[in-house]
Amino acid sequence: MLPLLTIPSILRAAEPDLSALSDITTATAPIGEAERRARIARAQRLMKANGIGAVLIEAGSSLIYFTGVRWGRSERLTAAVLPVEGDPCIVTPFFEEPSVRQTLGVPADVRVWQEDEDPLAVVAGFLKDRKLAGGAIGIEETVRYFAVNGLARVLPEARLVSANPVVRGCRMIKTAPEIALMQTATDVTIAAYRWTWPRIEKGMTPSDIGALMNAATRKLGGDPEFALILIGEAAAYPHGSRAPQRVADGQIVLMDCGCTVQGYQSDVSRTFVFGAASAEQRKVWKDVHDGQAAGFAAARIGVPAGSVDDAVRRHYEALGYGPRYRLPGLSHRTGHGIGLDGHEPVNLVHGEQTLLAPGMCFSDEPGLYLPGKFGVRIEDCFHMTETGPKWFSQPPASLDAPFG
Incomplete structure (x- = not known):
């Protein structure tokens, strides 16, 4: 049995060292x-x-x-x-x-x-x-x-x-103070990702990674809202699997995380490979990266929200995915509205006729899912300006640099 006085020191050693992080939300103003x-x-x-x-x-x-x-x-x-x-x-x-x-x-x-x-x-x-x-x-x-x-x-x-x-x-039409709070919430999530990523180790479980992400989010000034971590085959199912998962060499790690700042939400997903990525993993990641870009390019003032989803599906179907919601392919809508709620009207989904207007905010997350293998999702949110969409977070340039 260990001496009683050593137990607190063991508990402290198990806690992550967050000394490099500080609150980045101190300048935010609540809605008045x-x-x-x-x-x-x-x-x-x-x-x-x-x-x-x-x-x-x-x-x-x-x-x-x-x-x-x-x-x-x-x-x-x-x-x-x-x-x-x-x-x-x-x-x-x-x-x-x-x-x-x-x-x-x-x-x-x-x-x-x-x-x-x-x-x-x-x-x-x-x-x-x-x-x-x-x-x-x-x-x-x-x-x-x-x-x-x-x-x-x-x-x-x-x-x-x-x-x-x-x-x-x-x-649905966010004002400048709302946009500012959502931007800060996104900045917190991106900063927490950048801190968490290099600390992910072989053998970690989704809860291990989620605990790191949430701890970083709190230290940065956000209130953690969710931290969905999917490893390997579990990433082929958009909202996960109950099967045991641990980080291993060559495995996909999909992270879908968000927080709130003064009640306003962020929602960012990143996918990377622990260790060396296969050619197939790289191809699917690039296909998703290009699919997300196709959705962003289609988001224009005055077009129906559903046309963004249509543009993504045309792109994917030309690559051989689908058609429509068939797998392997994109089994869910391209995106959802976001603000005080993580999911709020309207959605970027086929048939949605609401016209895009300045102030509307959406996620852009057209993942690709290969049952029995893995899935890839890249998610960033954007808001509509008078001249078109503007990212809250910049999408990653490559699989090897998923957090910039």
Whole structure:
């Protein structure tokens, strides 16, 4: 048995040495009241344009976006109602009000309900007070059925409609402060990758590598969101395998990692080979690199989002992959929207008709997957500017220098 006093030193030795890293997020500014007031004003303009009198939003990222309130969902409803004019209303349990107010970032009418009361009746009361109960009420797309059904029951005269024209119309178009936070989150992830990569050793498991990546991310000032590590054949399955995996010579290592800074997300994937790469691994990596470039080149202001996915698939099919989602090939969409949520509308997928516009943000990750062998994914996010797409992170130039 080891002496008790030696145990802490062993634990310290097992921890990674992060002394070379420092917080790179100290200059970031959180989203403030003025920004949220501007979001509400834009939502109200969109409500008027679409004939919607109010929008119901449950706890979650849209509630944060408009009001700043950070709250988890439970059986007890906490929600916001955005009226077409005036300040929003926050509806929450009586005993939760002090906690809810701690993150409330805009002026609001806070109304509470007791445990033996119906929270949807409180929502209805606000709408009646604002003379909005008889018109169209927009429902944010993630609101749960019990809330929608409850509102329909207490306001039978109201017309419940989709709030997508309003909520998506705001959230899909990122402002400069949002873009800045997403850029910082991406900078953290790239820096964490560069620190982690040379520390990967033979025999490591995905959890070993993920622990290094997350530790570096925290030291750099980000909040780790996910660290998916796929080794060897597991990389042929986009979201992984439960089969045991360890780093070995000549094996693909696929890392898909992201973090948040002030709530805004990064999402970056890199694929490399531990040791010497085979000719096949090099070819597939280059095919993915070129496929990602084809998607980026197709992202132009005013084109349908689905046309980006179409351009990638045309490129891959010309190389003999597919067709469409058939393997070996690209078995998932080319990319997804990103912002406060890691995945948010709209997607870069065949058939999506939403037109690309300045401020939209997407991942570009058209991986190639060879069942029984390996997979390769290179993922970087971009945002649309007036003149076209701009990378948050620069794609790698080669398999041998995956992190620049």
